Amino acid sequence: MKGTILDFNAANGQGVISGDDGKRYVFSEGDIKSSLGGRAGGKVDFQLDPSGDASEIYMEIGSGTDSKNKIVAALLAFFLGWLGIHKFYLGKNTAGVIMLAVSLLGLILIGIPTFIMGFIAFVEFIIYLTRSDEEFERVYVQGNKSWF
Template sequence: MKGKILDFNEESRSGIISGDDEKRYNFEIKEWKGSQLPRAGSRVDFFANGDVAEAIYAEPATNGTSSKKIAAALFAFFLGAFGAHKFYLGYNKQGAIMLLVFLFGFILLGFPSLVIGIIAFVEFILYLVKSDEEFEQTYVTGYKPWF
């Protein structure tokens, strides 16, 4: 059966999976078959034994994640000062802030525009060094609009 991890508590080493059948299943870490600890929001494939999940495997990341990562990095590099990468990732408020600070920066002799350009370049580097799963968890599924 397939499902999604709703919660995982590292202290108790247990969690809850919401199955695609709309039932919830408890699990212990001993049933986890991955090399990394389970994370909330991850898609999994498992065997249901009553209300307990057994033999849990993480589903591989989809290719759509990496294309979103690459596109966001390219936007950050080429159009980052205008906030294009923020708009692309759905952070419209932060994109508008970057755009306005960059445009109004010319009035103040370019210093704010330079700072926005540096921020965009740092975000470009951060996007590239993160793994696809980490990028997805941080910027797409999670909500981390800055750095």
């Protein structure tokens, strides 16, 4: 069955899923089989156990309100990374401003800082492409990792 996580309380490990059938199902953290974890708004695929609770819960890749596409992030890093555009796309505004400021100031300083920002962006381009969709989501979207 498919559904959407309405709420998940990490403190007690309990949550509620709204099934596509219109009913609500309780689940515990141990029922989540995906490493993406349980976040509100995330689309899930789940089974019902004999007691009527949700079990065998798998998050759908790219679900939720804050989901980002790793290919888009990688292409932005490759073509416009020296300006930090991929950081803004991923919601890492502070890192984006740092890359943008260093790159623009670097243009008047013989270009060395700009080259360094371009190199960092190229490394991130490679990292984004080599990670699985699930790992990219967990590390750069949910984990809020800004650098490498």
